[in-house]
Amino acid sequence: MNPRLTAPPKVAISITEACPLSCKHCYGDCGREARPAELSIGEWREAIARLAADGVISLHIEGGEPLLKPGFLDLLAEASRSMFTMVRTHGTLIDAAMARALRDAGVGRVLVDVMGATGPTHEWFTGAPGSFDASVAAVRHLVACGVATDMLLILTRQNAPEVQDLLDLAAGLGAERVGVLRLYPLGRAKRIWQEIALPLADQMRTLGALRVPAGLTLMQSWHPNDHNCCWQSAAVIANGEIVGCPYLREYVSHGNLRSTTLLEAWRTAPLWQVLRAGAVERSCPDCSAAEGSHGGCRATAYAWHGRWTAPDPFDVTLNDGVDLSVLPDRLLPA
């Protein structure tokens, strides 16, 4: 079983689904305009103050593009007074002045997403010419003004040959860490799954060939780091739905911030309690030893098998012959 917490110390929020890019794979199916059901900035400020009062000390903010949320910098400054804040962004709105504004608002870390180590690969996904150079410039600006900065890459067929180049680029830019993330079958990614998803063996081969430059840290959640972090995870998406983890957004709802609090949902939502308890059919001993949790990621386990207790097919020891480059029929978009 997993460790048990009476209240979550860390929370992730997707503050908006508005974004100026149009990524082919976007998990949130984001568009230029915010959706009408989104929490207003006032509702978010109130909710975040409540989170802090309820013991949350680390707040991860993503989107969409968080910087597009009107009033975002004020909200960030307010949150950063009592919580370590992280902002995940594609970076195209971060020039030197915005980097300074983020620093002055007290941000703890900025995570800049790219979809490749070259303009053509990145922009094949984003559909926005010039967006790669803008993301790279954002990293440069953030590092120059002393903001701890990571780069993130979702591993796909198109960018697998460029992951090493991304590590080298990130190290050269002064980023502290690169996170290579698995591709999740969510939002628009489902529509192009077969075009962009790699079989597990190719994913492992890509990761196994990486040489991490001195001074850079590589974060990856494949074997032997396949954790089941549901036991400590808490997340809310733009419309206020409490989903436990952004990767569970299409599968669960533990309530909505408009009608309950996150702490109340943490204590009472039955499925959340089941997921946090971490009962699974099988575990990889190496990953359990390294991560102190069992069974690997629940989002991918559920996506492929339709059971919360199923083995995670992204783990080599639990894959059982599942071809990750093919989506189960159940998940195919209508």
Added chain:
Amino acid sequence: MTVSISVFCPTDCFRLEPGVRLRPVPELGHCLAYTPARPALHRLNPSAWLLAELADGRPLAAIAADFGEAMAEIGGEAKLSDVEAALVGLIELGIVGKLATPATEGSQNA
């Protein structure tokens, strides 16, 4: 004979730096400490956690006495040099700060 030399003056007092927030996670046996002036989240082990809780503006000797008492309750002991070293660590992280004179009662709310 060994003479231990303190890194602190006898009149030095210690308290949490302004804005620092402690978030105990007793289920995992640690405490998270957030330092907004230098944004970072630190994980304190039980003795660093206890020391951070005891740093309420009093001098080293008083903090060390309470620390030693708490350690004795669980069958342990604490040398002054260990307490000093742990305090140095907390100061370096920006969690605890040094005051030149003892804080008077209520001064933290002034």
